[in-house]
Amino acid sequence: MTGRSGGGRGGGRGDRKGRPLPKNIIPTGVLPKDDMVKFRGDSGLDDGNKSLVGGYYDSGNNIKFSFPMAYTITLLSWSVIEYHPKYEEIGELDHVKSIIKWGSDYLLKLFIHANQTSPSSTTLISQVGGVSNNKTSTDNDVNCWQRPEDMRYERPVSSCDETASDLAGEIIAALSAASLVFNEDKKYSTNLTKTATDLFDMVTKEDPGFVQGMYTTKDECGGQAREFYNSTGYKDELVWGGTWLFFATGNATYLRYATENLVSAEEEESSVDKGVFYWNNKFTANTVLLTRLRFFIDLGYPYEESFILSNNNVDSLMCSYLSHTTHKTQGGLIFLKPDQYAPLEYAATASFLSKLYSDYLAVLHKSSSSCTNGTSFSVENLQDFSMSQVNYILGDNPMEMSYVVGYGNNYPKHVHHRGASIPWDNQWHSCAEGSTWLNSENPNPNELLGAMVRGPDWNDMFLDQRDKPWFTEPTISSNAGLVAALIALHDPPHSSSSMNGAEALGIDNSGIFHNIHFI
Template sequence: MSEPELSSSSSSFYIGSPMDTDTENSEQLYVHSISQAGRLLPSSSRWNSIEVDFNLFPHARDPSTYGSLPSRYSKSVDFKLTITNKTHFKRFVYAAGAIVFLILLVSLLLHFLLDNKNQHAAPKDLTLALQNALLFFDAQKSGVLPKDINMVKFRGDSGLEDGNSSLVGGFYDSGNNIKFSFPTAYTITLLSWSVIEYHQKYEDIGELDHIKNIIKWGSDYLLKLFIPSNQTSPGSSTLFSQVGSTSNSTSPENDLNCWQRPEDMRYSRPVFSCDDTASDLAGEIIAALSAASLVFKEDQKYSTSLTKTATELFSVVAKVEEDPGRGFIQGTYTMKDDCGGEARGFYNSTGYMDELVWGGTWLFFATGNTSYLRYATQHLVSAQNEELSIDKGIFYWNNKLTAIEVLLTRLRFFFDLGYPYEESFILSTNNVDSLMCSYLSPTTHKTQGGLIFLKPNDYGSLEYAATSSFLSKLYSDYLDLLHRSGSGCIDGAEFSLQQLRDFSISQASS
C-alpha cells in the first residue's frame, strides 16, 4: 500500500491518497487543540475537531471584521441609575467635560508637533524601493523582450544565439553579460517565496502581475537548463551552468572586459555544462521550479510542467547518492572546470547538501509527496555539518540552511506531521529562535544607522541584511498567526513580535 501524500490545493493542505485529484472529494484532515499541547493535534473526525484551511499564504487579520462579531454582553441591561444630588451631578459633568477637552487639546498639540518634526526627516517609501528593485530584474532580461510589457524602454532583444538558440532567455549578471544558472535559480526561489507568503501585499501596490512576470521569465529559462539522459542510451544528464565567458580564445572581447549593451554583443558566447554530479546546481533548480509552481498553481498546465521537471531532476540526483557505484559522487558545480570553473570566481559553491535539502523541502510543498520531506529531514544534520563557520546564520546564494529551518518551522507550526519529522522540526525551531536572537543581539555588528553587518569584511553586506529582514518578518508573522507575543533565546532572554518587526523594517530602510 502506497504511503499517503500531503497534497496542496488552491487554498488548503489535505491528506488523501496519491490518486486523489479533486480536493472536494478527498478525505480531509481534522485537527484539535488542547492548551497543554501548545499546537494542533490530529483528530479522527470532524465532530471533535475544527477543519483547518492551511493556505500557503499567511493572511493578516482584518480589524474591520471584528465589528461584525456579536457582543458577549446583553444590550438590554437596565442599571436603574438615579440622581440623588443634582449639584454634585452637574459638577461631575463639568469636570468630566473639562478632562475630555484637555485630553483632546494635548492630543492635537502632540499631533502637530510630531508632524512638524517629521517634516525634516527624509521619507522612507518602501513601495518605491520595491518597484525599483523589480525594475532591476527587467533591465537584466536576456532574450526576446515583449514590446507591450517591456518596462525598460532602452532595452531590446539580445543573446538570441545563446546555446545555438536553445538557451535564449534568462537574466544577465549584474555587472557583465554572463548568464549564471546557480544565482538565477536562487533568485527565482526567493522571489517565488516572497509571492507565496505576501501575494496580497504585492497586489495591494499593483505589483503582483509584475513580479509574476519576472518569475516566469526566470522559470522558463530554468526549464531549458536540464536535459535528461536518453533512456534508450543511458548516460549522464546535462545541466547548463553558464552562458558567456570571462575569456575568449578567438577574440579579445568577452562578457567581462567589453563593457557594452547586451544588444551590441557580436562575440562568441561559450556554454558551460555539467553532469548530474553538480548536486548544488540541481538542488537549487529543483527548489526554484517547485516554488514557482506554487506561484502559478492557477495555471495548472504550466505549474505541472514545473513540478514534472523538478521531480525528474530530483530523481536523478537522488540516484547518484543511492548508487555510488556509478563511478562518480555528488559534488558542487564549481568542483569541475568544464562545469563551473569560471563561475568559481563569482559564485563559488562550498557545499551541496543544503541545496539538496532546500530542493527536497520545496518539492514537498509543491507536490505534497512526503518522500521529499523525509529526504530533507533525514539530511538536515548533514547540511548543518557542511555549513561553514563564516556562513552560520546567513541566508544567501551559497547557504540555504537558515531558510530551510524557517520552512520546517512553518510546517511544525501550521501542519505538525509528527513522527518521523518531529525531531527535525524541533531542531529547526530552536535554531530559528537562536537566529532571531542573534539579529537582535547588541553584540552583533551594526552600523550607526542600524544596518546589520553579518559579514563585516565582505562586500555583499546589503544582500545579507535584506535576507535577514525577510526571515525576521516571516517569523514574526508565523508567531502572530499562532497568537504568540514572541519567543525566547537559549540564555533565557526573550524577544517580542514588535522587536522582530522593527528590526525587519530597519534593515529595509537603513
C-alpha cells in the same frame, strides 16, 4: 510600507505608492513589448545556438549564472506564496509573476535529460557567457564594457553532469516554488514539478559509485563561475530542493529526505555562513520553512525531531539578529559577513526572514519567543529590526544615502552596470569604446530604477564610483532579497483591516500547503 518612508531626508521618484519591485531585474532574449526598461532591447538571441535564449543577466555584466538565477526565482516565488495578497493590493502581482515565469521558463531549458543517443549523459547548464577559447579575439563578457544589445563576440556555454548537486538542488527548489505560484495553470505547474521531480531523482540516486558534489569544483562545469559564485557546499541545496518539492507535490518522500539530511546540511555549513541566507547558503531559510510546518501542520513522527531542531535554530537566529554582540555598523546595519563587502544582500534577507517569522508568531497569537541565554524577544522586536534594516537601505544611515536607485533625493548615480552606463542612442558601441563609459565621472545616462547596489563598508562609508563594483554593483539575487523584505514589511491589504489572524497581516497562511493532502 509601514514605518518611515525612507529615502534619506525627502521624497523622490521611488516614493510613489506601491512599487516594491526593482525594475533592474531585466530579462534577456526577445523582451516583452510592455517591458518597462526603455534603455534595453533584445539581446543574447544566439545563446546556446538559440536553445538557451532568455533568463537574466546576473548583475552589471552580461553573463547568465544559473546558480544565483535559480536562487532568485526561488526567493521571489517564496515571497509571492506568502504575501500574494499584498502584491495584489498594490497592483504588482502580475508583474512579479511575469518576472518569475521568465526565469522559470529559462530554468526548464537547463536540465537536459539523457536520451537514447546519449543514455548516460544528463546535462545541467551552469553558465552562458564568459571567456571563450577563441584565440583570435580577446572580446568577451568579462573584458568588454559593452551593452548586451551590442555583443558580437562568442558566448561560451558551461555544462555539468548530475554530480553538480548544489546547482541541481537550487533548480529543483526554484521550479518547485514557482509551481506553487502558478498552481492555477495546471499544465505549466505540472511541467515545473515534473522537471523538478525528474532532476531530484537523478541527483539523489544511490547508485554505487555515484558521487555528489559542488558545481564549481569542476572546471568545465563551474570553473568560470568560481570567481563570482563559488559554492562551498551542496547538502543545503539538496535539502532545500527536497523541502520545496514536498510543498509542490505533497509527496512525503521529499520531506523525509529533507529532514533526514538536515543535520548533515548543518554540519556542512561553513562558519562564515552561519545565520546568513543568500545564494550560497539555504540552511537558515530551510529551518524557517520546516518551522512553518511545525507551527501550522503538526506532522509528528518521524519529523518532529527535525522540526524541533529547526525551530530552535530559527529562534537562535532571531536572537542573533537582535543581540548586541552581533556585528552592526555604527549606523545600525547588520554586518553578517564582516570580512566581506556587499552587506545589503545579507541585511535584506535577514529583514525578510525576521518579518516573516514575526508574522508566523502573530498568526499563532504568540507575542514572544525565547533565546538560549534565558532572554526573550517579541514580535515587535523582530518587526522593528526588520524595518530598521530596510530603512537603512532606503536612506536612514550616516551618509543619508538611499542605496536603491531612484528612491529619495540622494542615491547612487554611477551604478556599476553596462547597460545603464552607456547611452541608449541607437548606435552600436564596440568593446574598445567601453573604457570611456566605465571610467567616465558623469552619472549614468540611464537610471536603473529600483536597483539596490552592494552598499557601504564596515564604517558606513560608500563611494559612488562605477569602477568600484564592491560598492556600486547590483545583482539579481540581492534585489530579490530586497523585494522579499519590502513586500513583507508592506502594509496589509485595506480589505483585511476587519479580519483576524493571517488575513489581517496580509499573509497567506494555507497556500503553501495547497498540495499536502495526506495529513
